[in-house]
Amino acid sequence: MKRKLLGVIDATTYHENLEDLLTHRSLAALPFAGRYRIIDFVLSNMVNSGIRSVAIFPKMQYRSLMDHLGSGKNWDLNRKRDGLFFFPSPIVDNDGNKIGSFEHFAANLDFFYRSTQEYAIITNCYTVFNMTFNSVLNWHSENGCDITEIHHKDGRPMEMYLIKTSLLIKLIETRNETGYTCMKDVVNDLHNDFTICRYNYEGHAVMIDSIENFFSTSMNLLQPDVWKKLFIKEQPIITKVKDEPPTKYVKGSEVKNAMIANGCLINGHVENSIVSRGVKIGKGAVIKNCIIMQKCHIEDNCYLDSVILDKDVRVEAGTHLVGTARSPYVIRKGTKQGALMNS
Template sequence: MQSLLAVILAGGTGERLSILSQERAKPAVPFAGKYRIIDFTLSNCVNSGIYNIVVLTQYQPVSLSDHIGIGTPWGLTTPDRNIRLLQPYLAREEGRDWYKGTADAVYQNLDRVEGEDVDTVLVLSGDHVYKMDYSPILEFHRENGADVTLAVTPMPAEELHRFGTVVVDEKGQVTRFQEKVKNPQSNLVSMGVYVFNTGTLRQWLGGGTGHDFGRNVFPRMVGSGRIFAYTFDGYWRDIGTLDSYWKANMEVLAMSPSFLGDAAWPIHTREVVGPPTTIGDNATVTSCLLAGGSLIEGHIEHSVISPGVQIAEGAIVKDSIIMGNTRIGRNCVIDRVILDK
């Protein structure tokens, strides 16, 4: 797919994740033991045959650059495969500033996007957990002659207020886009997966159109451009709050090994070099995800353990997420906790 560029939005502060994103970018927050949240979007790209990728960073960018590097875990180091991390910068040119939103981030890098000489731009959020082959939505976009195609997925009524919702007609064309309203008219939510014609980006970004795709750009496009919705029925979670972060980890734990261990759709990550995990003679481990390099001497149940964790004898860990290099002392009881070092 050499006429395609993937642009991953990874600059958000993730304030609702509290201290988990205080010193790291939200897409760099650990997930499911050994992964980072952005690993899912990056792996979706390479598994879909997309090897030309730009990551737009802003908040705490070092955490992402350290993790992604030159893209070795994703096989992006050959001449025809590459990944670049772009940060906002201040210059004398008019309008150059820190990113004010998702659309503004793409707009400020539009010259670089157009310089890639591609006809299609796949804009992706870097803070969602899902496994998706992007080939069908790209084909859907071309077949419908769309200006932009949004990936959407059904969501329970009690969750709809957290998302942009999409109303479509019988042909799949978007007739209304509502951004985080109390009483939406549809149960289809935007997944943060957008297929744009390159010319459409230039037409609709900038010029006072607003800074955010969901809040500004898409509502204005409805009725004026050919905007379509592609329905995705697989697992997808937005990691927007501490509660949703905990729930998503527990859901992936319940789906494993099929979700994380699918050889046909591997989730790549930067591996942490270290010894294997050691489980002591008196330890008990039930229904857990264990990353490498840990020492387990206590009781852990239905929990997610990152690399380098030490759990002492007599300690009890249940329904919890333990981040890397955390130490839990003797006889401690950790129940339904997210614990970062």
């Protein structure tokens, strides 16, 4: 399997419904579950499938993504042969919601020419799921497919495609003649000459495409049965390792049904919430149904319910912020929220 399958992750997608969380980062680098980034799921799935060559195709705002992934060491992808590759898009105005842009691939065609893997798996960067691609490859071969599109069990296309690398190269080279701009164009063309197959994935999978969807998917992680479907011991979700001290819970603090990452200082009450690394929560503060990202500082006697705080947000003492599950209150990265700002 190690030399059979090439991993290709399209990290160009931008969803306007996530704008408040994407002003400083790409969708692939969106923090999730306290210590992960969205891309960790598909990248870990590839590594757990024995894939040792992964190409990531980002577009804009990819500095935080590159900082997170680095050389790929945490995923065992810092190799002399194969490994982790970044190919930023040279096209600024291309359609960022077409997975597997042939124009983007064409600008880096030498990479595909040099690849020794017989097959390629092309995926989006924003699906939260845990699967290995071995079964897809076996099913693809057994059924004589030219292209296999992975669908969720509810019938939704998951924007993931398995294809022979040689056929992928041909599609890239002939894009101007065929008019195909991406993989979706090919599988949706009823008049093509390819054998298009659909593989149904039966596991848990959510495509993050809006604030509401991001919030509900995160909150669902607090349910043990959902957590167990995503975080499987035999198929670990790998992320960037950070050496930080354990979280300190001050006397009088209270935590109920919450995920708290390392390096935090908890003085207040935290309930049904996800708290990332290095967060400080002051005395008398009440945090309910919230997502608090890295290094936020919530001062004394604040009340937050159904709120998303992006990284490095400071909430001044006595501030009350209340959203809803369908419309969480979002504070952008690096801003300050004070009591006098509330209406």
